[in-house]
Amino acid sequence: MTIFFIVDTSGRMSGSKIGAINESIQELLPMIRDISAFNPDAEIKVAALQFSRGAKWVGDEPKSADDFVWDDLSAEGASSDLGKACRELSSKLSLRGFMKSASGSYAPAIILLSGGRPTDDFESGLEVLKRNSWFRVAIKIAIAIGDDADQGKLAKFTGTRETVLTVHNIDVLKKLIRLVAVTSSQLDQPVRKSNEGLFHDGNKSDTKLHHVLKRILRQFGSAVLQDERLLSLLDDYHAFDDYPAMRQVMKEFESRGYLRDLYCRSQKDGIAECQLYADYVKKSLAQTRHVRAEFADYAVESVFFALGLVDSVSEPADDDYELWD
Numbered sequence: 001m002t003i004f005f006i007v008d009t010s011g012r013m014s015g016s017k018i019g020a021i022n023e024s025i026q027e028l029l030p031m032i033r034d035i036s037a038f039n040p041d042a043e044i045k046v047a048a049l050q051f052s053r054g055a056k057w058v059g060d061e062p063k064s065a066d067d068f069v070w071d072d073l074s075a076e077g078a079s080s081d082l083g084k085a086c087r088e089l090s091s092k093l094s095l096r097g098f099m100k101s102a103s104g105s106y107a108p109a110i111i112l113l114s115g116g117r118p119t120d121d122f123e124s125g126l127e128v129l130k131r132n133s134w135f136r137v138a139i140k141i142a143i144a145i146g147d148d149a150d151q152g153k154l155a156k157f158t159g160t161r162e163t164v165l166t167v168h169n170i171d172v173l174k175k176l177i178r179l180v181a182v183t184s185s186q187l188d189q190p191v192r193k194s195n196e197g198l199f200h201d202g203n204k205s206d207t208k209l210h211h212v213l214k215r216i217l218r219q220f221g222s223a224v225l226q227d228e229r230l231l232s233l234l235d236d237y238h239a240f241d242d243y244p245a246m247r248q249v250m251k252e253f254e255s256r257g258y259l260r261d262l263y264c265r266s267q268k269d270g271i272a273e274c275q276l277y278a279d280y281v282k283k284s285l286a287q288t289r290h291v292r293a294e295f296a297d298y299a300v301e302s303v304f305f306a307l308g309l310v311d312s313v314s315e316p317a318d319d320d321y322e323l324w325d
Helices: 016-038 082-092 122-130 133-137 151-158 170-185 209-220 222-226 230-236 246-255 258-268 270-289 293-306
Strands: 002-008 045-052 054-057 109-114 139-145 164-167
Touching: 002 016, 002 082, 016 045, 016 170, 045 082, 054 082, 082 122, 082 151, 109 151, 109 170, 122 133, 122 151, 133 230, 139 151, 139 170, 151 164, 164 170, 209 222, 209 230, 209 293, 222 230, 222 258, 230 246, 246 258, 246 270, 246 293, 258 270, 258 293, 270 293
Parallel strands: 002 045, 002 109, 109 139, 139 164
Antiparallel strands: 045 054
16 A cells, blocks of 8 residues: 655745654655565555645655655745645646556555645645545545644545644644554555555456446446546546547547436437437537547447447457557
8 A cells, every 4th residue: 555645835834843744654664664674565665745835756666665755845935835745746646647656556555744724725636536436435634733734635635524633732643643654554544445446456347448348337426427526436446548549539438428418318318319429429529629439439338338239349440559540
């Protein structure tokens, strides 16, 4: 698993607060190393993201406790850009980001440490993060440091007030950071158990767009067809690995409401009327967006397959990256 420390380095964290965090994480690394050594099947890595005016990573990727180097952070400035931190975290919680190694087979643990209030657009940043599949299955804990910490915002981040812990004493803070991090590292669970489907098991058919779409519908329900998170879910399932151009086609389907309309028509009009509408969709994409016919066909048939209207699909003749005629 990967433990993410999200650290507020605004001016409200200066002095003993940031000092306690620096000291605690330095002391934590050997403990994490011992836990990882005791359970070699569950590799534990560490990543840290600091935010004040903007957000930036401490290091270029998650590293094992043996390799992770914690350079003491400093805290200064009036800005506390937690919204930007949410967006940056979301960008790395993906198989193309920080979740591509063996440690990514387990739900991550995210520990947010803050002593102030967000000064940027936190709500929109959090909405982006909440659509991330990894964030939804993560262990999320926030530590509110002192009276200035915005516990309401921290509860929105973790999802519940019960996972926001408040401290006013520096010694207690250090103990709490160690307790939370060590406990989280011992609660690692394979993502396959908590969110089936984020990883495939090596069976190539698992990553075919039509199979993936069917699995997502079964897991999340038909509402996902009009949900912005659909493309992220398809990415997590590797649904575009065989035909990368299909990502843009599915984006067109989602943004134009074609997915929703195909579902609604399949429920009330049957396959014949649904096929007529599908022909209109393919013609529209060809005329207005110049999408190649074989990709439009595959998108429609994948939706039909996911809805149980057909038992098989015709895939594009090749894996050409070129989408447009």
